[in-house]
Amino acid sequence: xxxxxxxxxxxxxxxxxxxxxxxxxxxxxxxxxxxxxxxxxxxxxxxxxxxxxxxxxxxxxxxxxxxxxxxxxxxxxxxxxxxxxxxxxxxxxxxxxxxxxxxxxxxxxxxxxxxxxxxxxxxxxxxxxxxxxxxxxxxxxxxxxxxxxxxxxxxxxxxxxxxxxxxxxxxxxxxxxxxxxxxxxxxxxxxxxxxxxxxxxxxxxxxxxxxxxxxxxxxxxxxxxxxxxxxxxxxxxxxxxxxxxxxxxxxxxxxxxxxxxxxxxxxxxxxxxxxxxxxxxxxxxxxxxxxxxxxxxxxxxxxxxxxxxxxxxxxxxxxxxxxxxxxxxxxxxxxxxxxxxxxxxxxxxxxxxxxxxxxxxxxxxxxxxxxxxxxxxxxxxxxxxxxxxxxxxxxxxxxxxxxxxxxxxxxxxxxxxxxxxxxxxxxxxxxxxxxxxxxxxxxxxxxxxxxxxxxxxxxxxxxxxxxxxxxxxxxxxxxxxxxxxxxxxxxxxxxxxxxxxxxxxxxxxxxxxxxxxxxxxxxxxxxxxxxxxxxxxxxxxxxxxxxxxxxxxxxxxxxxxxxxxxxxxxxxxxxxxxxxxxxxxxxxxxxxxxxxxxxxxxxxxxxxxxxxxxxxxxxxxxxxxxxxxxxxxxxxxxxxxxxxxxxxxxxxxxxxxxxxxxxxxxxxxxxxxxxxxxxxxxxxxxxxxxxxxxxxxxxxxxxxxxxxxxxxxxxxxxxxxxxxxxxxxxxxxxxxxxxxxxxxxxxxxxxxxxxxxxxxxxxxxxxxxxxxxxxxxxxxxxxxxxxxxxxxxxxxxxxxxxxxxxxxxxxxxxxxxxxxxxxxxxxxxxxxxxxxxxxxxxxxxxxxxxxxxxxxxxxxxxxxxxxxxxxxxxxxxxxxxxxxxxxxxxxxxxxxxxxxxxxxxxxxxxxxxxxxxxxxxxxxxxxxxxxxxx
Numbered sequence: 038x039x040x041x042x043x044x045x046x047x048x049x050x051x052x053x054x055x056x057x058x059x060x061x062x063x064x065x066x067x068x069x070x071x072x073x074x075x076x077x078x079x080x081x082x083x084x085x086x087x088x089x090x091x092x093x094x095x096x097x098x099x100x101x102x103x104x105x106x107x108x109x110x111x112x113x114x115x116x117x118x119x120x121x122x123x124x125x126x127x128x129x130x131x132x133x134x135x136x137x138x139x140x141x142x143x144x145x146x147x148x149x150x151x152x153x154x155x156x157x158x159x160x161x162x163x164x165x166x167x168x169x170x171x172x173x174x175x176x177x178x179x180x181x182x183x184x185x186x187x188x189x190x191x192x193x194x195x196x197x198x199x200x201x202x203x204x205x206x207x208x209x210x211x212x213x214x215x216x217x218x219x220x221x222x223x224x225x226x227x228x229x230x231x232x233x234x235x236x237x238x239x240x241x242x243x244x245x246x247x248x249x250x251x252x253x254x255x256x257x258x259x260x261x262x263x264x265x266x267x268x269x270x271x272x273x274x275x276x277x278x279x280x281x282x283x284x285x286x287x288x289x290x291x292x293x294x295x296x297x298x299x300x301x302x303x304x305x306x307x308x309x310x311x312x313x314x315x316x317x318x319x320x321x322x323x324x325x326x327x328x329x330x331x332x333x334x335x336x337x338x339x340x341x342x343x344x345x346x347x348x349x350x351x352x353x354x355x356x357x358x359x360x361x362x363x364x365x366x367x368x369x370x371x372x373x374x375x376x377x378x379x380x381x382x383x384x385x386x387x388x389x390x391x392x393x394x395x396x397x398x399x400x401x402x403x404x405x406x407x408x409x410x411x412x413x414x415x416x417x418x419x420x421x422x423x424x425x426x427x428x429x430x431x432x433x434x435x436x437x438x439x440x441x442x443x444x445x446x447x448x449x450x451x452x453x454x455x456x457x458x459x460x461x462x463x464x465x466x467x468x469x470x471x472x473x474x475x476x477x478x479x480x481x482x483x484x485x486x487x488x489x490x491x492x493x494x495x496x497x498x499x500x501x502x503x504x505x506x507x508x509x510x511x512x513x514x515x516x517x518x519x520x521x522x523x524x525x526x527x528x529x530x531x532x533x534x535x536x537x538x539x540x541x542x543x544x545x546x547x548x549x550x551x552x553x554x555x556x557x558x559x560x561x562x563x564x565x566x567x568x569x570x571x572x573x574x575x576x577x578x579x580x581x582x583x584x585x586x587x588x589x590x591x592x593x594x595x596x597x598x599x600x601x602x603x604x605x606x607x608x609x610x611x612x613x614x615x616x617x618x619x620x621x622x623x624x625x626x627x628x629x630x631x632x633x634x635x636x637x638x639x640x641x642x643x644x645x646x647x648x649x650x651x652x653x654x655x656x657x658x659x660x661x662x663x664x665x666x667x668x669x670x671x672x673x674x675x676x677x678x679x680x681x682x683x684x685x686x687x688x689x690x691x692x693x694x695x696x697x698x699x700x701x702x703x704x705x706x707x708x709x710x711x712x713x714x715x716x717x718x719x720x721x722x723x724x725x726x727x728x729x730x731x732x733x734x735x736x737x738x739x740x741x742x743x744x745x746x747x748x749x750x751x752x753x754x755x756x757x758x759x760x761x762x763x764x765x766x767x768x769x770x771x772x773x774x775x776x777x778x779x780x781x782x783x784x785x786x787x788x789x790x791x792x793x794x795x796x797x798x799x800x801x802x803x804x805x806x807x808x809x810x811x812x813x814x815x816x817x818x819x820x821x822x823x824x825x826x827x828x829x830x831x832x833x834x835x836x837x838x839x840x841x842x843x844x845x846x847x848x849x850x851x852x853x854x855x856x857x858x859x860x861x862x863x864x865x866x867x868x869x870x871x872x873x874x875x876x877x878x879x880x881x882x883x884x885x886x887x888x889x890x891x892x893x894x895x896x897x898x899x900x901x902x903x904x905x906x907x908x909x910x911x912x913x914x915x916x917x918x919x920x921x922x923x924x925x926x927x928x929x930x931x932x933x934x935x936x937x938x939x940x941x942x943x944x945x946x947x948x949x950x951x952x953x954x955x956x957x958x959x960x961x962x963x964x965x966x967x968x969x970x971x
Contacts, residue, residue, distance in 0.1 A: 100172055110172040111164055115150060120160065120178060122150035128194040130217050132166050143176060147199055147217065149191050150178075156188045159201065161217065161245060179246045181215065181253070184463045185494075185937065189213075193269045198288055200275050202267055203463060209265035211257035211300075212277055213463055214288045219249030227307055227660070227687065236310040243323060254291045255303040255464045256284075257502075301464075301502075308455045308468050308689035312679035315627040353433040356396050359425055362438070362675035363402075364653065380744045382443050383422045384591050388613040391427045399426050399613070401441070408645055409633045409654070409670040411481045413446055413697040418744075420446040420481070420697065423672070428602075428609035435580070435602050437610030438673050440482075440631060441595040444915035445745050447481060448696050449514070449522045449594065451546045453499045456689040458490040460504040468688045472662040475838065477636045479696040483684025484596055484631040484672075485584060485623045486691035487550030488569060493934065495549035496527070497691055498540065509537045510563070510930040511549035512620040514586060515918060518543045519802060520698070520769070523918030524588040524618040526553055529925065529933065537933075548691065552930065554585060555619030560608040564927045568604035569624050582677070583607050584629035586693075587616035594915050596631050600675060618917060630678025634685060635668045642666050650674070655682045698913065699839030701767055702734030702749040706869070728754075734765070738893055740784055740886030742909040747771050747784040750891050755861050759848055762891035763865070764883050766842040769802045771907040773816040781908040786887040787844075788880065789904025793820040795875040797833060797842075802910070804835045804842045806873040818905040821875035824863045827856040831881035832863055834871025843869050844883050846891065 104110035108127040115122055126149040133144060144166040151157040163176035182189050184203065187210065192201040197218040203210045219241065229237065241250030258265070262279035269275050274294065277284040284296035293300055310316050321327050387399035404410055405419030413420040425438045453466020470480060487495060496507035507513065507527045515523040527549065528538035540547070552563035570579045585597040585607055595614055599607060604621065611619040623629050635642070636659060645668070649656060653674045659665040669682040684692055734749040741747050747770035752760045764785075771784050798805045800815035810817075824832060831846040843866055847858040859876065866874050880901065887906060888896050 100174060104172070107166065107170050107172045111146060111148070111162065111175060114172070114175040115148060115160075115162065115178065118178075119152055120148070120150040121152070122148055126150060126191060128192055128199070130161075130194060130197065130199075132170065133168060145217070147181075147192055147194055147215075148178070149189060149201075156184065156186065158182045158184065159189050159192060159199075159215070161251065163246060177246055179244065181245065181251055182213075182463050183459065187463060189463075193267075195269065195272065200267065200269060200288055202265060202277075207263075209258060209262040209279060211255055211464065212267060212275065212284075212286065213256070214254040214275075214286070214291065216252035216254075219245070219247060219251050227309065229309065232313070233310050236313070236316055237307075240310065240316075240320065243320060252305045253463070254288075254305050256286055256293070257301040257303065257464050258284075259299060259301045303464050303467070306455050306468060306687055308687045309680055310689070312627050315625065315679060354395065354427060354436055359395060359397065359436070362673045363423070363425070364650070364670075364674040379741065380418050381591060382418050382593070382744075383441070384589065384593060384615070387424060387426050387439070387615075389426055390609070390613065391430050391433060395427075397424070400424055404633075407633065408643065409635055409668055411479060411635045411637075411697060413481070413700075418443065418446070426610050426613050428606045428613065432606070435599065435606055437597055437599045437602065437607060439595050439597055439610070439614055440672055441589070441593055441614070442695065444522055444592070444594050445912065446698055446700060447594075448516075448520055448698050448913065449693060449915070450516055450696065451486065451497075451499050451514075451548050451693050452688075452691065453497060453502070453504050454688050454690040454692070457691060458494075458497050458504045460502065464502065464504070466499060466502075466504065466691065468690075469661065470684065470694050472659075474665075476696060477659060477662060477665055479699075480634050480636045480694065481697050482631065482633050482695040484693050485629050486548055486693060487620075487622050488624075489690070492569065493551070494937065495551070497548055498544070499546045499691070501545050503540065507537050507540060507547065508549060509933040510552060510922065510925060511934060512551055512553040512618075513547055513549045513919070514620060515544050516546035517913075518545055520913035522594065522915040524620070524915065525917055525919035526556070526922040526924075528919055528922045529929075548693070551621050552934075553618060554604065554608050554621045555587060555611045555616045556924070558612065558617075560605060560612065562924050563930060568621055579603060581624055582626045582629050583624045584622040584631075585611060585619055586622055587611050587614070587619035588915055588917065590615045590617045592915055596672070598629060598631060598672065598676065600626075600677065626677050627679035628690075630676050630681070630683065631672035632678070632682055632684055633670050633672065634682075636665055636685075637667075639664050639666050642668060653681070657682070657685075660686055698745070699767075699841065700745040701765060701841070702736050702746065703765065703841075705734065706732035706751060706753065706763070706865075735893070740782065740889070742782040742784060743770075743911070745770060745912055747909060748885055750885070750893070752892075753865065755847065755858050759854075759858065761845055761847045761858065761862055761865070764842075764844040764885075764891055766804075766844070766907070767912075768799060768804045768840055768842065770910055770912045772802070772910045773799055773818070774906040774908050781910070783887040783906055784885065784909050785907045786884040786903045787819050787905045787907075788882050788884075788901045789819070793822040793875075793878070795822060796820045797835075797875070799907075803840055806833075806835055806875050818907075819877060819881075821877045824859075824866075824874050824876055826876050826878070827859045829859060829876035829878050829881065830855065831877040831883075832859065832866055832874060833877065834866040834869070834874035836870045837872050838870055843871055846882060849880075 101110050101113050104113055106124055108124040111127050112122045112124050128147045130145040130147055143163045146162045146164060148160045148162050149157050150160055158180050159182045160178040161181050162178045164172055165174035165176070167173055187203040187205045190202045192199040197216060199215040199217060200212060202212050238248040242248050245251045258279055265277060265279040267275060267277045273287050273289055275286045275288050277286070279299070282296055282299045284299055285294040286292070287294055291304060293302060383401045383403065386401060389399045401422035401424050403419040404421040404423060410421065421440060421442050423438070423440045425436050427433055427436050429435050452468065452470065455465055455468035459465050470476060470483070490505060494505055494508070495511055496513070497504045509527060509529040511527050513525060513527045517523060530537060551568065552565050554561065556562050570581050580601045580603055582600050583602050583604065587595050587597065589595065595616070597607060597611055608619065653671040653676070654669070656668045657666065659667050667685055669685060671678055671681060680686070684694060732751055732753060734751050736746045736749050739748055739750065745767065747767055749765045751763050753763060755761055766785055774780055795806055795808055797818040798807060798811055798815040799818055800812045805811045821833070822829070830849060831844065833842060833844045835842060845862045845866055847862060849855065863874065882901060883891060884896060885891070887903070890896055
């Protein structure tokens with residue numbers, strides 16, 4: 038019914054009703070009865086007239102009263118605003134029921150629309166709708182998907198849920214489920230303070246127009262499909278037909294019912310909002326009436342005023358200032374003691390540029406006994422060192438704090454946040470360090486990533502999932518398949534191509550930010566004039582919190598932090614540390630920070646022997662991982678870092694985390710006096726019966742040919758006094774000899790055994806025991822039999838946790854003793870964590886370097902037949918990459934980096950689209966409609 042007809046009908050009902058005014062009587066009950074009778078006769082038409090009058094009085098312009106349908110009216114109004122869409126793109130989510138709701142509330146519609154030639158997104162639109170369904174006014178529209186390079190299909194809407202598919206480059210990338218009723222902040226699965234709940238609600242209101250927000254679950258196709266359709270035949274089942282695969286998803290429970298091997302599920306997880314000031318800055322920046330450029334002006338003015346005030350009243354840096362910030366009195370530290378020339382770690386002290394030098398300035402402090410860092414391999418060099426330096430003689434209050442690590446001992450990883458960045462098809466990251474014992478037991482630190490995507494859309498990939506593509510010439514740190522990290526400038530387009538250099542197959546993760554801050558011993562060789570925090574044209578000497586990461590000339594990696602510094606001074610601090618390639622990371626208070634962690638099973642955290650300093654230290658249970666606890670501290674006490682402890686929680690923004698690599702030698706073996714099974718536990722050391730070196734790993738004097746060590750040996754006594762010789766070998770530090778060309782030094786040779794049902798294989802730095810090659814490129818090493826065979830003289834196993842090879846051999850003492858020794862050896866190999874084991878028949882022996890026995894003595898007697906020779910490999914480290922990328926002028930790299938990220942060319946709809954992927958009809962009154970991909 039048209040609005041004019043509604044008005045006339047209401048007026049007619051009012052005029053036809055009695056005009057007699059009620060006569061009020063003394064009796065309150067009678068008066069109330071008369072009032073009720075009058076209201077029944079008059080209230081409804083009066084309310085209807087008020088509603089219609091209010092609607093007409095405030096009705097916005099731009100709604101076509103002659104539109105053929107409400108959907109067409111809404112689409113025309115949005116198209117007039119620049120959101121191109123048609124009636125078929127409109128799906129109603131909720132509409133008012135009755136006059137009162139029409140007067141006081143609004144309808145919601147999910148609309149597929151696009152701006153210009155951009156890909157389509159899904160918008161939640163508020164509208165004023167009459168009780169009969171006519172569109173009276175169109176309110177705000179909120180972009181729920183905001184994918185820069187993916188095309189959203191027309192959604193299927195049922196009630197408050199919607200499902201749709203995404204395409205990019207003509208490929209179908211995933212199915213998404215929206216819960217348009219969202220979830221209140223009070224229902225968040227994580228603990229939030231009342232203030233944080235308010236922050237979440239206000240963020241939701243700004244992004245979606247409702248405090249509950251919109252829940253978004255992503256089911257990414259893996260692999261992507263060339264052809265796909267989807268249908269919603271039942272409330273609890275959405276079916277996807279992707280190429281030759283069939284996948285079923287329950288949209289309510291958000292789980293995969295069938296075809297789970299073909300999808301990657303990314304649930305809508307919650308992370309804590311930031312501290313009030315950084316959070317408020319982001320909220321104001323996101324206001325269309327304010328925007329990012331105005332926020333940059335506000336920040337630049339504020340930082341300039343604060344910096345001038347600070348420079349005027351600062352008295353420089355004192356030794357006490359540094360001591361307080363480093364927390365030396367609270368942290369167990371010791372000077373570096375390991376000086377093996379093969380290791381070359383720690384490096385020489387940093388250069389200093391201010392005299393007199395403060396105590397400890399530029400000198401590395403080892404953190405090998407720090408109670409807040411998960412211990413690395415026992416017996417190796419310290420993995421972390423720290424120091425500080427003052428880079429500016431004219432601003433002696435400015436200091437840069439550095440934490441340096443040996444990448445041969447520590448691996449660098451990266452993770453995408455739950456909010457930042459969002460991938461091409463709308464997929465966001467988990468924002469969580471993997472909750473597996475293999476990762477968490479080795480976690481040693483976490484720190485911030487780079488700029489938000491809105492400040493350059495610099496590339497990001499984690500765990501093989503690309504969220505933002507790489508930008509040409511951007512400063513990049515990578516994680517490689519072999520565990521190494523690479524630093525370099527991403528290559529430019531090849532041969533004049535429009536697309537950036539593709540991601541190499543051996544790169545599983547990367548993070549980019551700006552151009553290199555330090556390269557080839559120079560600050561800013563790319564001629565960049567903007568390092569964040571300033572608007573265009575502002576001289577970039579802003580002193581603010583800044584952070585950076587670099588690869589040093591020696592191949593070590595460092596994190597740099599200062600609470601108040603310019604980009605140039607930060608770079609100078611990096612040059613003092615001999616950085617070969619340095620990358621500016623995030624900036625501003627609350628966004629930049631570094632945290633150490635010690636993570637252990639519950640009940641095994643060693644007492645600290647003093648109270649925690651709550652301003653920069655913390656302990657607690659590991660969230661989302663039962664049975665594990667952590668202890669954490671900030672890198673320095675003076676680090677103002679929001680949400681501490683931050684990276685042990687689920688995080689909204691991308692970040693880096695560090696894990697200790699499994700390297701040799703490892704903890705000593707605990708020897709036992711009797712028994713051969715797992716129950717044997719009384720140690721000889723406890724009874725004063727063990728020898729000093731029994732069970733302790735030896736690495737010195739062995740042919741390591743580099744660091745980390747390739748092999749380690751020890752020995753154990755068996756019943757009767759004989760010695761079992763034990764060897765551990767790291768598959769990452771060796772590879773089978775190729776048999777042709779120049780050869781690396783030999784680290785281990787194994788005698789040839791008779792062929793058996795099992796074999797030891799080496800493939801891509803991994804040992805495996807299997808009956809057949811575990812991978813097509815696997816190399817055979819030696820054959821054997823199951824441990825149940827007791828006639829052998831050697832046994833080997835592969836440790837489950839770190840992949841090390843364990844080899845145990847014992848002397849020939851006759852059949853009876855050999856069988857007993859074999860049983861004890863098998864118990865030891867099992868106790869060392871090897872669920873995969875086998876024995877070697879014959880005179881099986883291992884020879885370090887190919888010429889020493891496991892006692893470290895030169896081989897005697899007839900030369901044995903060698904079955905396999907393993908030579909030294911370099912192992913995971915950090916190194917330069919893309920070294921051939923030239924440093925090009927600003928006029929070359931800046932336009933390429935300034936281009937918005939576009940992932941695909943948007944073609945015209947194919948003529949067969951309707952038959953393959955029919956567009957859904959307009960939503961019915963209950964919101965149920967058939968549909969499929971566009």
